[in-house]
Structures are given as C-alpha cells and as structure tokens.
Amino acid sequence: MADKQQQVVVKRARHKSSVKDPGTPGVLKMTKDRFTFMANDPSSPVKLNVEFRTIKGHKFTKDGTKQALLNLTQDQGGNYIFEFENFPDRNVCKDFVASAIALSGEAGRTVPEKSAVPIQDEQLSAAEMERRIKLLQEDSDLQKLHKQFVIGGILSEAEFWATRKKLLEQNYSRRPKQRVALKNDMWSTKPLADGQSNRVTFNLTPEIILQIFAEKPAVRQAYLNFVPNKMTEKEFWTKYSRAEYLHSTKNVIAAAAEAAEDEELAVFLKQDDMLVNEARKKIRQVDPTLDMEADEGDDYMHLPIQDHGLPRNDNKDVLDSQYEPYRRSFSQHLNQHAAVVLQGRVIDVELGDTRSVAEALARTKHAELAKDASDVYLDKERLERISRMTEIEDLQAPRDPAVAPLSIKDPRDYFDSQQANAFSTLGDTVSGAKQLKCSVSTREAYCSLKECISEIKFQGLTEPTINSEVAFKVLNGLAQNISSNKYHLGRNPNESILDSLPKITREELLLHWSSIQELLKHFWSSYPITTKYLLTKATKLKDAMSQIYPKLQEIKESVQSDLRHQVSLLVQPMLQVDVLFGNDKWSF
C-alpha cells in the first residue's frame, strides 16, 4: 500500500470496560493484524494484545457527540471500548480498524473444519457480511438453502454466495425495487349485509386503507387529528364505514341529518375541501392546450345553455343548498381514484402501520404541492411538449426515436414474474420475451435498428428471415428454460396439480425442487472437473442429491393414487439428473 503511515497507528485513548466506566488512560497501537493497548500506569492490570482476526465488527459514536468512542466487538461476544481525546484521532483508528477487519475478518470467521477449502483468501468486510445476513433474513427460502448446505457442510460459504454475486451487488448499489402499481380497483362501497340481522360489515385491509388515504385527503387528515387522542382506530373506521354506508344509500338528507348530530361524522360526509384546494393548485400546471377553465374567461354570454343543445344542468335539484356539501358525485370519485392509481405508490412504508402510512402520505403530498409552486423547469418542459405536439409527424422526418424506456429495475426479476402470467395469457403475443431490456441506450438501439432496416432495404431480403412461428417457438422454449425456477413450477398451468396436493407435501416438494436446483447449479459449475478440489465438491454434491431422491420417492408414494402419476411427472425432471449420473463415467 502506498500510504505507509497507515501501517501502524498509535493514539492516546482510554480503555473502558463499559460505556459508563471512566476508563484507563493509555496508548492504543494498531498494526495490520493486531492491536495492543498499554495503560499509562504500568501497574494497571489492563493490557491488551488482540488479533484483528477475532474482531467481528466495530461501532462508533457520531462525530460531534459527547464522547469519541470506538467499540470493537469480538467473536466470542466480548468487546473493547476505547475513548479517544478527539474525533479526528478516533476516525483515523476507525478507518484503520475497518480495513484491518476487512483484511483478516473472513479468516477469523471461517469454521475451522472448512479451512481446507482452497477459496480461503476471500476477504469479507463487515459490511459485506451484514449484507449477506440481511439477505438471509429477508428471504426465508434462501435461509433454508443456506442452512441445509452451508451449515450442513456440503457447500462452503464462499461457494454458496459465488452463484449469488448478482444478488449481493444489487443490494449493494441499493437499487430500487420494482415498484408495484396500485390496484385499479375501486373499493366498492357495497357492504356485506347478512340476511338476518341489521348488521352491515365492511372489510378493510391495509391496502384499502392506503387507497382511502390517498384518494381522500380529508379522511387522512381526520385520522391524524382524531386517532388516537379522540377515538380509537376501530372507532375511527367504524365511523368512516358509517359515512360510506350513508353515501351508498344515496340519501342526502339522511346524511345531512346525521352529520348535524355528529361533527366527526360530518368530516367524512362533507365534500373534501383539501381536494378542491389541490385542484386549484394543479390547474395552473395544466397544459394550456387542454385548459378548459381558461375558456370561461372568454365567455361573455351569460347564458344558461352554453353547450349547444344540451339540456340544462341536469342535477339542478329539489334540494336546498344546505344539503349541497353532502352531495358527492360518483364521477368525482372515479376521477380521483384514477388519478391516484396513475400516480402510483408514492410512499415506501410498511402497510401495516396505519398512522405511519397516513403521515407519509401527508408528507409527500405537502412536498409535492410546495414544489409545484414555482417550477420554471416544469414550465419549460411543458412548452417543449406543446411544440412537439403541434408538429405533424409524417410531414417531417422523425426527430427522436419514438420509444420510451421501460421502467424495469431488474430485468431478470421482472422476466421471471411475468413468465407465469405470460404463459397463462399467452394468446398470440410474445410479450414475455419482449420485456427483456438490454443495456444499450434507446438511442443506440434505435440507430442500430434503423441501420439494419436500411441495410435490408438496400440489399433486399435474399431469404426470408425467420418464419415467425419458428421464432415464436424458439423464444417460447428459451423462455421456458430460462425461467424454470420454482415460480414457474408453481404457476405453470400445466402443473397446477400442485394446488391439489396437501399443503405440506407441496411445500416439501418445492423445497426439494429448490435444493436440487441449487445443487445442480453448483454441480454443473464445477465442470470440467480438473482438480482434486472440484472432484471432492462434485462428489459431495452428488451425495447430497442422492439423499434427496429417496425423499422424493417417498413423497411420490405418499400421495393419493390418482395424483401419483402427475406427481411423478413433476418429480421426473428433478430425477433426470440421476440418470445422468448413472451414465457418467467420471472420466478423469
């Protein structure tokens, strides 16, 4: 390394047995593989000489807090706390420790019995470790596999993760997850009434609550105001449901009467003022070529009938104006709903906690409106859009490729999840395959496509490219192979018998399926078998697999006879490898 002074760090520090402990002043000295601490008072019993190998991680206090602490946690659970005189000192040590742990951390962690494995020199930083642990925590399937193979000794830690580099990288760069759109489903106010009693039941899920909050800011505001000070969450939703029920009966007078008695109920029954205000603000942002509100400014007629020949205002009604605030039109609801769905999921919080959902929504809304106030950039963009819109497209050579990039964060994930859908709805489209996004920019892709086309135009098609049917078959086949994961297994309509199996059997089957997939992946990745290490690995894998086969056989026999054939069909692809093993002569 270039910076030599980093090889050894010596700083004054106090060693503490706990945070509260006043500590022993002394000198901390760090080298590449160990650190030592000598108390200033030679008679003090505190004397440390620890290898970084045994240090698992480090924690530290924030800059500017009361104490400049560094806490090194040991493998066996002990820890060493040092307090420094100032933050710069601490930070130097902190950085040094971090790199030292990264250098030697992995060595310290590996289980002794696996030390024979050649991939020993992989150095893991604490961060890397944390990431892996987090991944395992998030994904229970992965955890199962990990437990089965790594703890079970069939695969080494490194081997296990080697095939999942991508997963790690992805998390590393903290790429946003593919956002799932809101369901375009109006919460129908149709209550469930059971025939006998007068009780009416509404069904609210966190998803529905999110939708209600997004579509009706007044309800959201009321929730933040009322719960939990004024009423409990349950009371709140009961009240809301009552209001919805009143609306669904379309009895404006009854609604007004109830609202007069109960001011909290009135909040739900009245028109949403926040929406009205929001609309006022938004209307200024609207494309002027759409702005019909501006037309009113040029209307000097003052005639009741402005829409030529349309009958007069239909909803002019018998009712007095006192009921006006309680009238709510379905159209308004419809528009608001669609607008919310179009906007998509603006917040990223766990849906379970109603309060935090409400708060997050209120925050985003607030930020959005504040931003709108004076955005020159938006203005400019709008102008550009208008001028683009006014051009007549075919009188002019195109300016830009008319393609929009798909918003797919992880093509593979998206592809896998689409696969199941694609197979079930695959009419005559190849949508599944189309979604694959390559890394070229749209412009490049467009240019190359244009080139190809002009080339063909110039030369003519000497022979037909590929027959579309053949191409479709190939794509289909490819798609099926690529996505032969357990999602596919579970969702492929051909194998829907999975659903008819008992739950335990199904889960077992899926578990075995994924284990076999995992083992196979490793098995094939060790080919060609050129070293001793690979041979032992392959043998180990094979043994592990052969342990699973009898279990599969068991499952097969345990199911009812009418399903047995289908289950065996299902198990067959898993067993095929066994046949392969049998034929393999292990020629090396």
Next chain:
Amino acid sequence: MKFQIEDVTVYFPYDNIYPEQYAYMVELKRALDAKGHCLLEMPTGTGKTIALLSLITSYALSKPSNPIKFIYCTRTVHEMEKTLSELKLLHNYQLQHLGPAAKILALGLSSRKNLCINPTVVSAENRDSVDAACRKLTASWVRELAAENPRIPTCSFFENYEKSASEAILPPGVYTLQDLRAYGKLKGWCPYFLARHMVQLANVVVYSYQYLLDPKVAGIISKEMQRESVVVFDEAHNIDNVCIEALSVSVRMQTLEGATRNINRMSQEIDRFKATDAGRLRAEYNRLVEGLALRGDLPASDAWLANPALPNDILKEAVPGNIRRAEHFLSVLRRLVQYIRGRLQTENVEKEGPVAFVASVNTQAGIDQKMLRFCYDRLHSLMLTLEISDTDEFLHIQTICDFATLVGTYTRGFSIIIEPFDERMPHIPDPVLQLCCHDASLAIKPVFERFQSVVITSGTLSPIDLYPRLLNFNPVVSRSFTMSLTRDCICPMVLTRGSDQLPVSTKYDLRSDPGVEKNYGKLLLEMVSVVPDGIVCFFVSYSYMDGIVNSWHETGLLKEIMQHKLVFIETQDVVETTLALDNYRKACDCGRGAVFFSVARGKVAEGIDFDRHYGRLVIMFGVPFQYTLSRILLARLEYLRDTFQIKEGDFLTFDALRQAAQCVGRVIRSKADYGMMIFADKRYSRHDKRSKLPGWILSHLRDAHLNLSTDMAAHIAREFLRKMAQPYDKTGVMGKKTLLSEADLEKMGNSNLGEMF
C-alpha cells in the same frame, strides 16, 4: 419547404405537404385574390390550421406594400394556444428563410382573467369579478383619487404601462397568452392592456369567436380593425349557434331581484351625488341633450361591455328626453323590472314576437320602443357618471338593459319565450324569460360586411350548401376536400346490436333498458381488452352518462373495464374535467392506457383532440340529438322552416350528425395516425341518418361494417389494429402520391396539379 402558388411564394414549415393541403391553399389564395368570402371543408387530420396560417402569412409577406391583417378566430382558449404554437413553428421557419423581413407580430387575446398578472386581481373567482377587481384599481376616477391619496390602491402593472405610454409596445414575435404574461412580468406592464393596444398594430391576431361576433365584446375590442383583413373562423361547424347565442338574453327571478338591488343602490348614489357634487349629474344631462350618449374619449380601463345590438342598428341620435335625467331613467327601469316580474308569474308557456312584446310594454308600463332601445347606452352613461367600479355586482341590471335594447331594436328573427318551469320538473317553479335569436345571419352580417375576406372552415361542414343559407352570404369559393389516404387509417363502424343480437340505441324507449346498458358496457369491455392506449367514449347527455356509468358500476362491468384501463370522466365542473383530461393524457403517455367518458356537445367534444395514442378508438353511444322538448329549439325550427324551408327533421338530423362527426373526428391528426370510430346505435344504419355524415367518413364506411354486433366489431378491431401496426410507405402507393415534396410540386407545376383533384 417553399413553393409557388401563382405569384405567391408559400413558406411551409415541413419537408413535405399533403396534396389536399396544397389544393386547399390554392382555393384559399383564389378567394383572397377575389377579396371575397369562402367556405372550405377539409377533413380533420389533414393539417388544416397550418395550411391556413402558412398561406395567409405568406400572402401577406408577398404583398408588403398593401399589408393585410390576419384575424384568426377559435372557439376556445386552448385552441388559441394550439394555433399560436403552430404559428410559432411557422414563424421560426420563415425567419430562417427570409430573415428579418419575415418579422411579424402575432398575439392571442383573451380576457383579464387569463392575462392579468396582478395577484390580488387574478385570484378572483370568475371573469366578471376579475374585470371588476381590475376596474377598482384602474378606472380613471380611482386613479385620480389615488393621485391625491396614496393610500388608495392602484395596480402597479397598469401604472407602469401608462407611464411608458407610447414606448409600451411588443417587439415582433409570436406571443401566446403565457408569453404575454411572462413579458408583462418582465417589463412590469399590464399584459391585458398591452395586448389590447397591440391588437390594433399586430399582423396576426388570434382570439375567440365572441370578440368578433358578440357585439358587446366586439364593440370594445374589434371596433377599429381595418377592412383589409382576412378573418378566419376555424372549426366553424357550430358558428350558427355562436351567432344565435351572441344575441340571446335570458332573465330569471334572480336577475330581477339583483336588478332591483342595483337600482336601489344607484338611486342612493344619485342622492349622494346630488348632495355633494350636483354638477356632475347636470354635466351628464347636458351631454345627453347634445346627443352624445357616451363621451368619445373613454380611457380603455373605463370601457365597459359595449352595446348588445349590432353597430349598424344602433341609433345615432340623442337619448330621448324622458330618460335623460337619472331619476327618470331609474324609474323607467323600475317599471320595466316590475313588468317583467309580472310576466314571469304566468302559469303557462308563452311565446311572442318582439313587436307584440314592445307594444305590451308600452301599454302596461308606459315605455316606448325608443326608450327601450336606449336603455343600454343610458345605463352605461349613468354608471360612468356615478363612478361605479364593482361592475360584477351590476350584471343583473345590465342583463335587463341588454334585453331591453335588443327587444327594442329588432323586430324580426327573435322571439320571447316565457317558461314557468322546467319541462322535466314541472313541480318546481323556475320561471325564465328568454329572448332568443333564431337568425344566425344577424350577428355575422357586420363581419361579412366589414372585412374583405372571411374564411369559414371546419372538418365537418356537410352539407356545405346549408351554411351560406344559414349565414346568408355568398362565398366566392365553396369547396369540400376529400382526404387522400396512404392507407385506410380510419375505420368507421356502425354497431347496431350487442353480442346477444338485441338492438342497441339511445332512443327514448330503449334508453334506460338494462339490456341496452349491459350491451353498451360489454362493447366497451370488449374494446378495452383489444385496443391499446386511449379510448374515448361519447354519450348523448350528462344525465345519460351518469346513469349508465352508475349502472355499470353496480353490475361490476366497470370493475372489469378498470382491470384493463384507467377510467376518467367529464363532469360539469371544468376544473375537474381539465385535471381529468391531463391525467388521461399522462396515462396514455406512460402506456397505462385509459378510457375517457365524455358528452357529445360538451366542452371536451368541442375542442379537445384525441389524436394518436390519446385516442385509438372513439365510441359514440347513441345519436346526439338536441333536447327536442326545448322551447327555444322548437321556436328556432319553426323559424328555419318558415324562412329557409328547412324541414325540422332534416335540421335535427343534420345537427345531431355534425356533432357525432365532430366527436369521432377528433381521433385523427395526420395520416400517420390511425383510429377507429364506432357509432353504436341502430339508427345509424338507416340511410337518411348515415348519409348526413361527412364524405371522408362515409367513403371509409364499408357496407360490411354497417350492421355489426359486438363480437364482430371486436374482430374487425383486432384485424385493423394489427394491420395499422405494420410499417408502410408514407409517400403513397400505386401512382397516387399522398405526400408531396418540394421537387414533386415543382415537377407538376400549377397547371396539371389542379387536375389531380
């Protein structure tokens, strides 16, 4: 590209041109040469606007010695914006090729509500209150007072504009409303008054129909436009309705109550002035004696809406003696209001002509025709004398005076209809007195007389021979162009029954049939699963739309539709509708796809384009007939029958079909665009209805598509969409060119090109 049409070099901002655009320009040029009026129908989606703009600006450029002014009228403000942005494109192109010689001044003009930049004024609710708020800050007497007393608020933008005086001009360029506001903010000048001033000097003015057709507005805005102007009414298929509405007034109970309040307030003011400043009232009286109804040199900020009668019909004589004194005039107004109140008490529907009405006013209230006629001018004078700035409060008395002036001025082509209640809700008393004009030619007559060329153009002017009769003018050119298509990019269909073979219609007896509602819903459901991007649905009325959407919601059909696309709906609230439209566009842009429910004859159908992916399919549910029970319509039909020998049925069908064609025509913008149109009503299969559709739709309406059921329509839609998705040769096939380049035009020369069409 640039090319020659006879002696004019036309600058066209694109590389290619459609042959029909070229032919359109040739015809237009002939009309301009002949200094006459013309009537041109060209299908939507052929770039009518740019052809118009391009030819007329080029024509003006080619005759620098005798510059013509170009007045372009649109129906709505958003169309104005669209036109101006096309003009901007053209202007940039002309600047590139001609240099500074091509510089023109073009601007849009709208009301204060859309142009004002004073935050306190513009926050007012509607146009009238914005106008009044502006007046309160800018009227000459307010400014006089403010000069003495600095605590009286004025508008800094207006003051700055006034201070700059003759320096306050717009540099050449194309200004949309937004540009005007931005320029006003930059300079600190009031954009509204700046624009109003610049309108007199501009080469191109884009504004709303009413600024020329409604005498109240035209009187203050368009009074001084030069004769050497070309006036264009674009999208003019409804121009007859605008003309009629410009001369119609309606009076309700609220109007009368408001008018009474106004009269009381004025009489208080008069008393106050008598006590403090009697000289002012005397000065007014003297002026009136001298025959000057109005001071001639009113500052622009004092001007109020002008006389509702047409300029030629306004009497140029002194105000009659018995209303010269302010108190006398007020008592006349009181009697008039009282008389109208009495008439509104009626139990039956009453209809009479202006002559009978005036006679009865004379006998019962002692107000003769001449007094009625001067009501407006006298009121205007009084308001100025009393220095009333909150004009929005005085709308009611103004309406009464408008009514009086019109009824006193015209004897033919009008009728007065008094209805004690709404036809559909007979138990609720809601009396209304309407003065309706039936003769569309009245309001437009001064325009034809004043300007050398008036161009009336639209995508749907069929039957084209009807318009000269309705508007009473002689066009030198009257032509209907067809569309030369590279491929069959429109696919009209007539759907007469649902999948269950039961007929669908919005005819009165079938309208609320659940079977029909279900079949309509199934049709839409079928289509949303087939058609990509945007779909627009038009219904015959708001109430029908609300009803059917609710019933779809209850039966779960709407939920199924929503699984495919987002749903937006037009409401009677403009703000909400505008936002819904904006979101609809966003949904189409991002690929989510959406359906827009709208109403034929509504605001959306009037002026919003659903071109390209914003509308791949339009479904017209039913035939959009006018509300035939309306008395006004019946009176108009009677007038048409008596005057022009047009049969009622024919006119109603013509009117319904032009609306339907207008709705579906919004789907195409250029030939690269494509779209389907479904006319979902069994009545469209009848020849007498169908034949009223414009030729460019009829020519694509195949016999096989005249009597479809839902599943057949869905099949055709699939086939059509697949065909349209294929690449094609834009320049045309089989010898017929549908896209001309500069070279093509030169090669052909003018002579034989005429034969091509």
